[in-house]
Amino acid sequence: MIKAVTGTKDILPDEIPAWKLVEKTIERIFHNFNYKEIRTPVFEETSLFARGIGEETDIVGKEMYSFTDRSENNITLKPEMTASVVRAFIEHSLGKQQSLNKLYYVSPMFRQERPQAGRLRQFHQFGAEALGSTSVYLDVEMIQMAFEILKELGLKDLNVKINSLGTPESRNAYKEKLRKFLIDKKNKLSEDSRKRFDKNILRIFDSKDENDKKIMKDAPLLLDHLDSESKESFEIVKETLKLSGIPFEVDPYLVRGLDYYTKTTFEIISGKVGSQNALCGGGRYDLLAEHLEGEPTPGVGFAAGIERILLACENEKSLKSPEENIDLFITRLDDELSQKVFEIALNFRRKNLSVDCDYLDRSLKAQMREANKLKAKYVLFIGGDEYKSGMANLKNMESGEQKLVQIDKLDEVLLSQK
RNA sequence: GUGAGCGUAGCUCAGCUGGUUAGAGCACCAGGUUGUGGCCCUGGGGGUCGUGGGUUCAAAUCCCAUCGCUCACCCCA
Structure with a gap:
């Protein structure tokens, strides 16, 4: 019997009402915030993701569905949407027609990882990107929209985490500090963390190794080494979130895995979906557009996983999709x-x-x-x-x-x- | 890439110290009312016990391999 390829799933008629309800909610909330939908192709030139997401990231390094087509083009099924949206934004000069573009999408994504609860090789994300403004209110707006959608779907067991990565300059200065702090302790770190030391030193904070944790307790924190501008905007983010009535916690260890993030980053975690518990993640990426050879254009965005949200809804029994019937x-x-x-x-x-x-x-x-x-x-x-x-x-x-x-x-x- | 667990009917599972024709519930079909649903009752169809090999008089049950699924690590939605 021919079966669906590993890590892919059929969405059967029984499950459609729940999907439709989620999709309707997404559309409603994004419309409320005046975001316009954008659709891009499911595949792109491989170099877009390599450059946009970062050669050193896991996504590019080991998870992409890449192939050469019959004309010898290097093609990749999109593993995430931000690079594609920014590409379309640049290609069609959207920034020239309008100084701020507020865009949203709902689309399948592809990453070749070992499947587990809340992780598939073809999965679905929705998300938003605001291109053309450095306003921190857009940073907050991303969190508001994500939170609003999850709340509308009845989810309660949510945890909003925020952090600031600062500008690349302040972050690099900080990384140097961290390197100095760790250099003589390097051989005491776990094997994984030693690898991270060279690849992505900030990730050592994520280590679950007890000894690593002990060492990192005394390490300098990125949040204490932010440039003044990032520090100020982070304060405004926190205040505005409070005013929005969205509970959150600052997580100085929240380091997102994609290279393009600057300043604000955030994640929303569910307590109800097993170990892949991030329902949504996002942040600011002020330098991505110029990386992709566009006009320098600041941006913020987030992406959320529909399958994980549905898992959470199922486990919280929060979704009451309408009964299907006929006249x-x-x-x-x-x-x-x-x-x-x-x-x-x-x-x-x-x-x-x-x-x-x-x-x-x-x-x-x-x-x-x-x-x-x-x-x-x-x-x-x-x-x-x-x-x-x-x-x-x-x-x-x-x-x-x-x-x-x-x-x-x-x-x-x-x-x-x- | 690494580790662990699990593969018996469409679904959820029982059977597994090896021993007659492999079971249940749900679902499906038919009948109980030759023109009327939901509840109930009766009957029925449907299974290479994931696949291949081995041990044995005998394998769903024990062993090995293989494939698949699941969960976890890494990382991420």
Whole structure:
């Protein structure tokens, strides 16, 4: 049997209502904040991600779905959206038509990792990017939108973490300080952390090794070494978040894995989804546009994982997606009437009623069971003596009431009761 | 890339100190009312016990390999 490729999943009809509800919520909240949707291709030239996300990151280093196509182009299925959005922004000179662009997206993403709870090889993210302003209020707006969407979906067990990475200059100066602090302790660190020492020294703060933790307790903190501008904007972020009524905690160890972040970074964690618990993450990236050879353009954004959110909703039992039902099920008492039933069905379908009927030549009883299963509001019985006089029984499935109606007057009867 | 656990019906699982035709619940189909659902009752269909090999008189059950899934590490949504 051919099965879906490892790490990919079918979304079956039963699960669609939950997805639709999430998608509707996303669209509503982004509209409230006046963000416009953007759609970009699922694949891009590999170099876009290599340069945009950073050669040293795990995403680029070992997780990309890359291949060469028949014309020898290096292609990669998008592992995240920010680089693509910024590429489109530059390519179409969106910044020249409008000084601030507030964009959002919902799209599948691809990363070749070992699947586990809350991690797939094809997964879905939604997110937003605001390009063209350094205003910290946009930083806060990202958190507000993400938080609002999660709250609307009924999630409660949430933890908002924020941090500031400062400007690249202050961060590099700080990294140097940290390197000096660690250099003589390096051989006492765990193997993983020793690797991080060269690759991404800030990541050593994430180590779960007890001894590493002990060493890092006395390490200098990035937050204490911010440039004055980053420090000030971080203060405003915190104050504004407070005013927004969004509970948060400052996590000086929150280091996002993508190279392009500057200043504000944040993450929203769920306590209900296992070990891949980041529902959403984001931050400011003021230098990305020029990295990609565009006009220098400040930006902020975030991305959230739909599968993880759905997992959290399931575990918190927070999602009440509406029941699916149909307006009318038409049964047939005599087999010869199939065509008539089909004709009546089309008539109502054209009038925007949701209508179904039997296609399996089943007994009336079976048809009724089907109607019940589909939660039909009404059942129409076509056939018998009453049909000969142009009549049919119409049954209200909830009350059980049934009345004889004239078939050619069904329109007004049904449409008025809808 | 590393580690652990698990693969029996469409789904959830029982059976596993090896021993007659492999079970249950749910779902599905039919009947109980030859023109009427939800509850109930009766019956039915559906399984190479993931795959391959080995041990044995005998394997779903023990051993090995392989594939797949799951969870965790790394990292991230």
